[in-house]
Amino acid sequence: MKADPRGVLTGIHFMDGDHACCEGALAAGARFAAGYPITPSTEVVERFASRVPTVGGTFIQMEDELAASITLQGAVWGGAKAFTVTSGPGFSLMMEHIGYAVMTETPCVFVDVQRGGPSTGLPTLPAQSDMFQAKWGSHGDYEIIALCPNSPQECFDLTIKAFNLAEEFRVPVMFMMDEVVGHMTEKVVIPSADQIEVTPRRHTHKPVEDYLPYGTNGDQVPEMAHAGEGYKFHVTGLTHDERGYPNMTPQVQDKLVRRLQSKIRDAADRIALFEEEQIEGADVVVVSYGITSRVAQRAIEAAREQGLHVGKLRLITAWPFPEKKIRELAANVKAFVVPELNLGQMVREVERAAAGQAKTFAVSHAGGGVHNPNDILKVIVEASR
Amino acid sequence: MAKGRVSVVVERCKACGFCVEFCPSHVLALSSAFNSKGYHPPHVVHPEKCSGCDLCGMYCPDFAIFATKVKTAGGDK
Amino acid sequence: MSDSLLPDILNNDAVNPVEQFLRSDRIPHIWCPGCGIGTTVNSFARALIESKIDLQSLALVSGIGCTGRVAGYVQLDSFHTTHGRAIPFATGLKLANPKLNVVVYSGDGDLSAIGGNHLIHAARRNIDLKVICVNNLIYAMTGGQTAPTTPDDSITSTNPYGVFEPSFNLPHLVEAAGAVYVARWTTFHVRQLARSISEAFQKKGFSFIEVISPCPTLYQRRNKLGDGLDAMKYYKEKSKVRHGAPTSEVGLTMTGEIVVGKFVDRDRPDYQTLMRGQFAESLGERFVEQTEMVCS
Numbered sequence: 124m125k126a127d128p129r130g131v132l133t134g135i136h137f138m139d140g141d142h143a144c145c146e147g148a149l150a151a152g153a154r155f156a157a158g159y160p161i162t163p164s165t166e167v168v169e170r171f172a173s174r175v176p177t178v179g180g181t182f183i184q185m186e187d188e189l190a191a192s193i194t195l196q197g198a199v200w201g202g203a204k205a206f207t208v209t210s211g212p213g214f215s216l217m218m219e220h221i222g223y224a225v226m227t228e229t230p231c232v233f234v235d236v237q238r239g240g241p242s243t244g245l246p247t248l249p250a251q252s253d254m255f256q257a258k259w260g261s262h263g264d265y266e267i268i269a270l271c272p273n274s275p276q277e278c279f280d281l282t283i284k285a286f287n288l289a290e291e292f293r294v295p296v297m298f299m300m301d302e303v304v305g306h307m308t309e310k311v312v313i314p315s316a317d318q319i320e321v322t323p324r325r326h327t328h329k330p331v332e333d334y335l336p337y338g339t340n341g342d343q344v345p346e347m348a349h350a351g352e353g354y355k356f357h358v359t360g361l362t363h364d365e366r367g368y369p370n371m372t373p374q375v376q377d378k379l380v381r382r383l384q385s386k387i388r389d390a391a392d393r394i395a396l397f398e399e400e401q402i403e404g405a406d407v408v409v410v411s412y413g414i415t416s417r418v419a420q421r422a423i424e425a426a427r428e429q430g431l432h433v434g435k436l437r438l439i440t441a442w443p444f445p446e447k448k449i450r451e452l453a454a455n456v457k458a459f460v461v462p463e464l465n466l467g468q469m470v471r472e473v474e475r476a477a478a479g480q481a482k483t484f485a486v487s488h489a490g491g492g493v494h495n496p497n498d499i500l501k502v503i504v505e506a507s508r
Numbered sequence: 509m510a511k512g513r514v515s516v517v518v519e520r521c522k523a524c525g526f527c528v529e530f531c532p533s534h535v536l537a538l539s540s541a542f543n544s545k546g547y548h549p550p551h552v553v554h555p556e557k558c559s560g561c562d563l564c565g566m567y568c569p570d571f572a573i574f575a576t577k578v579k580t581a582g583g584d585k
Numbered sequence: 586m587s588d589s590l591l592p593d594i595l596n597n598d599a600v601n602p603v604e605q606f607l608r609s610d611r612i613p614h615i616w617c618p619g620c621g622i623g624t625t626v627n628s629f630a631r632a633l634i635e636s637k638i639d640l641q642s643l644a645l646v647s648g649i650g651c652t653g654r655v656a657g658y659v660q661l662d663s664f665h666t667t668h669g670r671a672i673p674f675a676t677g678l679k680l681a682n683p684k685l686n687v688v689v690y691s692g693d694g695d696l697s698a699i700g701g702n703h704l705i706h707a708a709r710r711n712i713d714l715k716v717i718c719v720n721n722l723i724y725a726m727t728g729g730q731t732a733p734t735t736p737d738d739s740i741t742s743t744n745p746y747g748v749f750e751p752s753f754n755l756p757h758l759v760e761a762a763g764a765v766y767v768a769r770w771t772t773f774h775v776r777q778l779a780r781s782i783s784e785a786f787q788k789k790g791f792s793f794i795e796v797i798s799p800c801p802t803l804y805q806r807r808n809k810l811g812d813g814l815d816a817m818k819y820y821k822e823k824s825k826v827r828h829g830a831p832t833s834e835v836g837l838t839m840t841g842e843i844v845v846g847k848f849v850d851r852d853r854p855d856y857q858t859l860m861r862g863q864f865a866e867s868l869g870e871r872f873v874e875q876t877e878m879v880c881s
Contacts, residue, residue, distance in 0.1 A: 513599070514594065515593070515594055515599050515601070516593060516594040517593055517601075518592065518593050518594070519593075519613065520612060520613045522613075522617075522618035522619070523618060524618045524619040524620075524812075524813050524814060525619075525812075525813075525814040526619075526624070526813070526814060526817060529814055529817070529818070530773075530817075545613075547618070551594070552594070562602075563775070565601060565602070565603065565627065566624070566627045566628065566631065566775040566776070566779075567624055567627070567772075567775060568623070568624070568627070569616060569619070569620055569621060569622065569623030569624045569626075569627075569772075569813075570612075570613060570614070570616075570623055571601060571603055571604070571607060571612060571623065571626075571627075574599070574601040574602070574603070576599040
C-alpha cells in the first residue's frame with residue numbers, strides 16, 4: 124500500500140542521517156517510538172518527538188533502554204508501527220527484548236547508530252563493531268534482518284525498507300547505521316507519498332474461533348491480531364505452540380525455533396540487498412558496508428587506475444548474510460578484501476562463505492575515525508598478487 | 509431446604525483446605541476419597557446449611573469448587 | 586466413604602462465574618496446593634463482573650514468576666513479557682490504544698526488584714494502569730530466593746542464615762512515587778480485594794493493589810510457618826483494616842500485624858491527559874491528536 128501522506132515530508136532536503144532516518148520511519152507509517160538518549164543516535168528520536176504530535180502519534184522517552192525496547196513492542200501489539208533508536212551500550216541493554224521480539228514475532232525496528240566500543244568507548248566517533256552483536260547479541264538460536272545504509276538518503280530509503288521487512292517477516296529488524304552516516308549532512312530527496320510502498324501489518328481476517336496466533340498454513344509467518352479486537356490471544360516469551368500457549372517440550376521447541384529461523388533463512392535470497400560494480404572479470408572483490416563502503420570506493424578507484432581488476436560488493440543487507448552471492452563469487456575471484464571499522468566481524472562471514480575457494484583479507488580498524496583509503500588500497504594490491 | 513448448592517470439579521482440587529476452613533456454615537470437609545493426583549477433595553457434609561454464598565468459590569485457588577443459589581419455585585409472598 | 590476416585594459433584598447447569606475468564610483448557614494450573622495466586626484471580630474475576638468491564642478492551646500484562654503465569658490462564662488479550670518489564674510493555678500498549686483497559690498482574694520480585702525502576706517511573710508519570718502486585722514475600726518460581734519484600738530474619742535460599750536486609754514497604758514506595766490509588770489486602774480478604782480492583786477500574790491513573798499471598802512450598806515451609814492454610818489463618822488473625830493509614834506505617838514483619846485497607850485515593854491528571862494538554866497548549870491548531878494507531 125502507499126504511504127500515508129501525513130507522515131511524508133516530500134521535498135528536497137539537506138539533512139543528516141539521523142534526521143533522515145526519522146523521516147523514513149514516519150514515511151513508513153511509524154507512529155510510535157520509545158527511546159532513551161544516547162549519542163550519536165539521540166537526534167532520531169528528538170526529531171520524532173518534535174514531528175509526531177503534528178502527524179498524530181506518540182513518542183515517550185523511557186527511563187532506560189530496557190524499558191524503551193519493550194515499550195515499543197507493547198505499542199506494536201496495541202496496533203502501531205514502532206521503533207527505538209540507540210547506540211552500543213544501549214543496544215547491549217536491549218538484547219533481551221530483541222530476543223522477545225523474535226520469539227513473539229513482533230514486527231519492529233531497532234536502530235543502532237554504531238559508535239566506538241566496547242563499553243562507553245567513543246560516544247561521538249564511528250565504528251562498525253556491533254555487526255555480530257546485531258545477529259548474535261541475544262541468547263538462543265535466532266535470525267534477524269539487518270540493514271546498513273551508507274548515506275543520509277539511504278537512511279531515509281532503507282528505514283522504510285526496514286519497516287517493510289519487519290512487517291513481512293514479523294521480525295525485529297536491526298538498522299545498523301554508524302556515527303558518520305548518522306551525522307553527515309547530505310541531500311535527501313523525499314518523494315511524494317504515492318511513490319512510497321509500505322507493507323501493511325500482516326493482520327488476520329479470520330473469525331475469532333478459527334484464529335491461531337502462531338499457526339501458519341505453509342507460509343512460515345503467522346497472521347497477527349492486536350489487543351482490543353476480541354481475539355483474546357496469549358503472547359509469551361516461553362516456548363509456545365500454535366495457540367500461543369506455553370508448551371515446553373523438545374518437540375514444540377524444535378518446531379518453533381526452526382520455523383523462526385527458516386522463515387528468514389528460506390527467504391535470504393529475496394531479502395539480500397547489495398550493490399555490485401565491475402564484478403565480472405574481477406580478481407579482487409572489495410566487500411564493505413556503511414561509511415566504509417564510501418571510503419573503500421576511493422581505494423577501489425585508485426586500484427583500478429593502477430590497472431587492477433577490482434570489483435565492489437557493497438552489503439546493504441548484512442543479515443541474513445548473502446552467503447550464496449559470496450560463494451558464487453569465490454569460485455571466480457582470487458580474493459576478497461573486507462575493510463570494516465572493527466577488528467574483523469563481517470569478514471568472518473565472508474571467509475566462511477568463501478570456504479577456502481578464494482582468499483580473504485581483512486582491513487581492520489579499531490574505530491574512532493574512518494579508514495585511510497591508502498590502507499585499503501595496500502591490501503587490495505597485496506590481494507591481487 | 510438449602511439456599512445453595514456446592515459443585516466440585518474434583519480433578520482440579522489440590523486439597524489446600526481453604527474452602528473447608530472458610531465456609532461460614534461449615535458445610536464442607538475433606539473426603540477420604542481422592543482424585544487421580546492423590547488429593548482428597550472436599551465433600552459436602554451439611555448440604556442443608558449451604559447458603560450459596562460462594563465464599564468457597566472465592567477462596568479456592570484452583571477453581572475447583574463453587575456454590576450457586578438454588579432457584580426456588582414461585583416467589584416470596 | 587471408600588478410597589476410590591470421585592466423580593465431579595456438579596449441579597445440572599451450574600457454572601462457576603469465574604470460568605468464563607479462564608482458559609479452561611489449561612486448568613489445572615501449575616500453582617502449588619495452598620498458593621494464593623488463584624484466589625486473587627477469583628477476586629479479579631469478580632471485579633470484572635461487578636464493574637461490567639468490556640472484556641474485549643481489557644488487556645492483561647504480566648512479568649516472570651509464579652504470579653506472572655496469571656496471563657496464561659486468563660481468557661483475555663494477555664501478554665507474558667520479560668522479567669520486570671510488564672509495566673513498560675503495558676505503557677506501550679496503553680499509549681498506542683488509549684481505549685484499552687490495561688492491567689498489570691505480577692509478583693513482588695518482578696515488580697519491585699528488577700522492575701523497580703519501571704514501577705516508580707510509571708507511578709511518577711501516572712500512567713493509567715491497574716497494577717495488581719501479588720506479594721508472597723519471596724522469589725517463588727526460581728526456588729525461594731530473597732525478594733526486596735522478604736521480611737527480616739526470614740530464611741531463604743540466598744539468605745540461608747536469615748534475611749538481614751531491610752525490606753520494601755511497597756505501598757509507601759508507590760505512594761511516594763505518585764500512585765493515585767494504593768491499597769493492600771491479603772488473600773483472606775477476597776471480597777475487599779475484589780472491591781478495590783473495581784475501584785481501581787473506575788480511576789484514571791496509576792493504581793497499585795498489593796495482595797499478601799501464601800507461598801507454602803518455599804516461604805512458609807522454610808520458615809516453619811505451616812502451609813497455605815496456616816498463612817490464611819495468620820492473615821485472618823493478624824490483619825488490621827486501617828483505611829487511610831499513613832503508608833510509612835504499614836511495613837511488614839514475618840509474624841506481626843498486617844495493615845490492610847485503602848491507603849491512598851487521590852486525583853492527579855494521568856499521563857495522557859497531561860500529554861494532550863501540553864501539546865494542545867503549545868501547538869494549538871498544529872496538534873494532531875492521535876486517534877488510533879491501527880495500521881491495516
